[in-house]
Amino acid sequence: MHVVIPLFPRYTTLDAIGPYEVLRFVPDAEITFAAVEKDPVPADSGALAITDTTPLDGIETCDIVVVPGGPGTRAENKQLVDWLKMIHPKTRWTTSVCTGALVLGSAGLLNGIDAATHWNPKVIERLQELGARYVPDRVVVNEKHRIVTSAGVSAGIDMALSLAARITDPVTAKAIQLAIQYDPKPPFDSGSPEKATEAVKERALELLGSATA
């Protein structure tokens, strides 16, 4: 089971690492971080970069693709988009976390289908321009198109557990959840725009802007 996580400049680290930490427990999973440009690939914050990557253009087939989000998804990403068009017909599942859905959309993979992404209104608007139907769900599975999209950042953990359940047995999928002790207890109930106040939403958009500027 070959899982490829393509990294492009200004990807969001938790978008990539959440699913990575789940999927690496899948028996026989081999995970490749693939660099679109040179290695190491700088994250959105500039504070860290992941090294030990494989060049994306050397990967001809794989079973699962996980495209992270991040401010870098607003760039053209031609190489990644072309690679997704080439690889998707051969994958078992092509997936995205957060604004990674915009990259899937740019590759024409979300045309006319339901998709999740970050709740940021500008992101939703862009997703819709790319032909997808935005759904405010945490994880959206399209079995027919073999596409899974997920909501912002931390939603990649839920997405990867759903994926693990589809590619392993129920005991193994539950065991992975237990291995990473994913029994979440957020200190507030403010993790979605439906639950947050207007002041919290405004502040979140401010923080997102300054963190990714």
Added chain:
Amino acid sequence: MHVVIPLFPRYTTLDAIGPYEVLRFVPDAEITFAAVEKDPVPADSGALAITDTTPLDGIETCDIVVVPGGPGTRAENKQLVDWLKMIHPKTRWTTSVCTGALVLGSAGLLNGIDAATHWNPKVIERLQELGARYVPDRVVVNEKHRIVTSAGVSAGIDMALSLAARITDPVTAKAIQLAIQYDPKPPFDSGSPEKATEAVKERALELLGSATA
């Protein structure tokens, strides 16, 4: 607000990246990944390493320390332990994720106090040998000792949000939760040993063993 995340060989990536992704949204936070040995520091899986680190022995003061867990916590980690003994009297909060508690324990910081860690019985036994009282909570805050410990892997996200609430205002802390859309919906209710079946627990220990062997 200077946050230091020390990385040692065979740390678990999500232990470090979960809190990083939360704390980087704290206004004025400056986050340093600090390498105990040479840069880049290899993760537990061998599949990735984080680069752009700062040498740990050059850091004389900081506000917050987040020690990740991972199989590397079973090594002696003398340099990290000595650094923790030196730095803790100067920090605002010294914290750990998962088996990072064993490193805090080795530095004598958990002597006689409550602490959380990964649910693995061998880890709990080791924590108790180091003088801590194991508590099966997700996040344990000791205000008097300025210590916060948390349960396995993904618990670092809850821990960092609790911490963010203490060092910012309530609106900002909730906005950080919303920015990373932390509105978790695990596909199973199997994230703690109290909720998992015996078969799932056995399988999780098997996966943890093979993933970190």
